[in-house]
Amino acid sequence: MNYIGIDIGSTAAKTIVFDGTQIVSSFILPTGWSSKETAGLIRTQLGGAGFDVGSDDTRTIATGYGRISVEYADKILTEISCHGKGGSALLAGDGVIIDVGGQDTKIITVENGVAVRFLMNDKCSAGTGKFIEIMANRMGVDINELFALAQKGNPITISSMCTVFAES
Template sequence: MNYVGIDIGSTASKVVVEGDKKEHFVLPTGWSSKETCEKIKNKLLEMGVDVTSDDTKVVATGYGRIAVDFADHVITEITCHARGGRELAGGDCSIIDVGGQDTKVIVVQNGMVADFQMNDKCSAGTGKFLEIMANRLGVTINELFDMAAAGEVIPISSLCTVFAESEVINYIGEGKKREDIAAGVVDSVANKVVQLAQKKELGDRVILTGGLSHSIYFTGILSDKLDQKVESEEFGRFAGAYGAALLAREKKDKRR
């Protein structure tokens, strides 16, 4: 048997295969989740995983989960991220997930979701904000972090991405160093993530998932602001898809 978890995010789509095969990959979601799902199906087939076979079970999650018309089950992001995060952490934990469209804080206790919080419908505290600001500065997100690490924070005060971009444009016009602007941008996102996280009792173990989860620099900033260690996770970008794959297996096992 193969168990496939598919997390269709607003920016990237993550896929994890557990079972006879062990695979994972990521594709840009693009403008059409439907088209992305077809690409995922074809890529899996190239790997020897046929999603139409009785030997394969698929769970879909994420922003575009309803577009996965070949999924056996569709499960919410909160449930899948909690399952994947718990597995990555090796037990109960709190998960901070910074995605392209939203940021989530999930508290897992006794193996279950005990509490969660999501940001408002605004991209100012998400990966999309960083992407927009990185584009404005003419760098990639990884380069933005490298620049930020070498800079001094200057304030990005606006709560709105559009107005924040105007602040960045003004700083560029004033001749501020790109490193300092980058530091201000990353600090602004970290502040919004921390404000969300502080609404919950996080417990002793906190991990970062999502597209920024590999960044030691970003987890360091979050740790300082929360006054609590936030752990980076190399596989954290795939937490939702990983949780979906694990749930696909568990749902199959329950039917036996």
């Protein structure tokens, strides 16, 4: 059985395939102007990798801002619910998850695999994820390479400055 998780966010669409034991595939695409078009691109890429979202041995869950656009999803869940389940599995227990997205930032407390509390900031500079994407573009680096590069560097503080001012 394959389990496909699709998170179509405001700036990036993340897809992961889990076979019940381990992650067997994952990829990230830019969301672009149309979540529906992005959902179609994801389906095409999954098919090209040998994963049939319509088969009896595959279950697909969609989340994120564009979750409604994934018409082939078996189930649609909120980001907060998905963070609770996924975070609990990754943390092997309770903890706090920080999601820095393209339009907002969420802090989620997870207990027993359930998101029990969360705070969300969607005001100016909440889209620090978009800021990071813009800075990657300015540096000529693919956003998917940033994590590896960050591990080699020194920690810095990202201020609450507007991305427009920081870019200049």
